[in-house]
Amino acid sequence: MSIFNVLNLVGGLALFLFGMNFMGDALEKRAGGTLQTVLSRITSNKWKGLLLGVAVTAVIQSSSATTVMVVGFVNSGIMALGQAINVIMGANIGTTVTSWILSLTGIESDNIFVSLLKPSSFTPLLALIGIILFMFLKSNKSKDIGQILLGFAVLMFGMEAMSDAVAPLKDVPEFQNILLMFSNPILGVIAGAVLTAIIQSSSASVGILQALSSTGQITFGSAIPIIMGQNIGTCVTALISSIGANKGAKRSAVVHLCFNIGGTIIWLSVFELVNLFVNFDFLNDQIGVMGIAVVHTIFNVLCTLTFLPFTKKLEKLACLIVRDDHKDQKFEVLDTRLYATPAVALENCAKVVNEMANEAVSSIKASFGLLMKYDESVAEKIKESEKTVDKYEDKIANYLLGLSSLSISEKDSLAISKYLHIIGDIERMSDHSVSLAESAREIRDKKLTFSDSAKAEIKTMCSALIEILDYTLKTVSDNDLISAAEIGPLEEVIDALKNKLQKNHIKRLQNNGCTIEMGFILSDITTVMERVSDHCNKIALCIIEIQRESLGLHQQSKYLKKSNPLFQKKYEGYYEKYMTV
DSSP: OOHHHHHHHHHHHHHHHHHHHHHHHHHHHHHTTTHHHHHHTOOSOHHHHHHHHHHHHHHHTOHHHHHHHHHHHHHTTSSOHHHHHHHHHHHHHHTHHHHHHHGGGGOOOSOHHHHTTSHHHHHHHHHHHHHHHHHHOOSHHHHHHHHHHHHHHHHHHHHHHHHHHHGGGGGOHHHHHHHHHTTSHHHHHHHHHHHHHHHTOHHHHHHHHHHHHTTSOOBHHHHHHHHHHHHHHTHHHHHHHTTTSOHHHHHHHHHHHHHHHHHHHHHHHHHHHHHHHHOOGGGGSBOOHHHHHHHHHHHHHHHHHHHGGGHHHHHHHHHHHSOOOOOOOTTTTSOGGGGGSHHHHHHHHHHHHHHHHHHHHHHHHHHHHHHHSOOHHHHHHHHHHHHHHHHHHHHHHHHHHHHHTSOOOHHHHHHHHHHHHHHHHHHHHHHHHHHHHHHHHHHHHTTOOOOHHHHHHHHHHHHHHHHHHHHHHHHHHHOOHHHHHHHHHHHHHHHHHHHHHHHHHHHHHHTTSSOHHHHHHHHHHHHHHHHHHHHHHHHHHHHHHHHHHHTTOOSOOGGGOTTSHHHHHHHHHHHHHHTTO
16 A cells, blocks of 8 residues: 555545535534424423434434534533433434445446446536535525535545545555454454544544445454444543533433443443354454444444333433532523524523523612612612623623624524623613612712602602513513513603603702702602613514514514504503503
């Protein structure tokens, strides 16, 4: 084997790995809004979980990607550990699809129709179609399909290049001696595990083994332990993915490792034990690309059938290995592993935005109470709450900006933009709660007192604000467009309330019923309250925009138009409720 063969082998391997990753990325992106979302909503039915694991992995061509996705789902609380185990087992079966596709390279026939099934016959045409779709069409869907076809073509060209490069090895005695070493089951398993761990793809390592089988020097005896070891090596990706994740995610990765190590130990032991008594003659026979696909499939199916009845035991074992702690987990749902599934990532983000909104609204309501009766401990809690809301804003914004830097749909891009506006408005509302607390402290420190009429007016405005805040929380938590429609008319009434309070204060000044100093504080309080209602209205508009795009609506809600009779009717209702008090 010359240096040129070695270079061709390295180049073929590079093309093969690049093609697999390039195709896999496009498949994940194309399937991101469908298969993975279904996967995240899976029930506890083990057979359904198993079949979905098979299906998702067969589509995205990577058990590692499926397992990493599952680790992310468990980390974010979308999926329970028990559900994840079934999907992981299904992923091990789904990954065998790749080896069957690659086995098409071994087709040999003079029949033209059979020959057309060989990748070298149709890959050039796929490459041509792929490059046209990828380079010359503008739609994201066309580009993704083009990327899939190009990735597959490059993968197959790499496979052919590797097979051609290693062909001279069939005449090299030293190569045969090296392969004889792998007939030792332990060495074969280690070799398969190490190779797969390095390239982090069992599909790719099986493909490399299939390419080497074209030399005619790979036997069943050396291939079987290597294939078993490849299942262990693929666990490395999930283990790396679980670093920094919560206990549930770590347990998912541990289950994946225990499942594959346990399956290898059990079936390798059974195989070797039976071989002692039966003495399988086929172990010294050459194995081809089709044979490797068959062995890979049989082994993964046997492993799954072995452990499927014991999923609860695997779950308990993982809980014993990775024990509980009491770490704060409120931000762990913002898991970057879910970037591959933007729809799920945004759904998780919405949950954290809801928590942020609840924190801010609770703080604002507490600050209303301080205006009537100041309490230092409550004021301190409001300050701490404001810091918590700031932390929420920082975490959510960084997560959304990271997601926006990826290739995502226009709908998801709009949602990200709107959520960034929403968290900005929530953060400002939290700041206003601190401003109200400071005004309350100033009233206490200067021993100032509102007149009875001023107190009554402030209470009325607080009641209107509590109502608009409740509508805002319902809008954010449930994407409730009916509640969102109430906010606009009520916000208009709160604006009118602010103007009414300030005019009434001027009248009291003229009648010596209030002081100028108290007037400044009252002006600050009413301005802050009016701004809170403005932020509520902006949040409602953003949620409506997100839902409008999600539901495919193209008209603005009739409730948002001030000239609309329905909007006017709601406005009049709130005007009657608060302005005539």
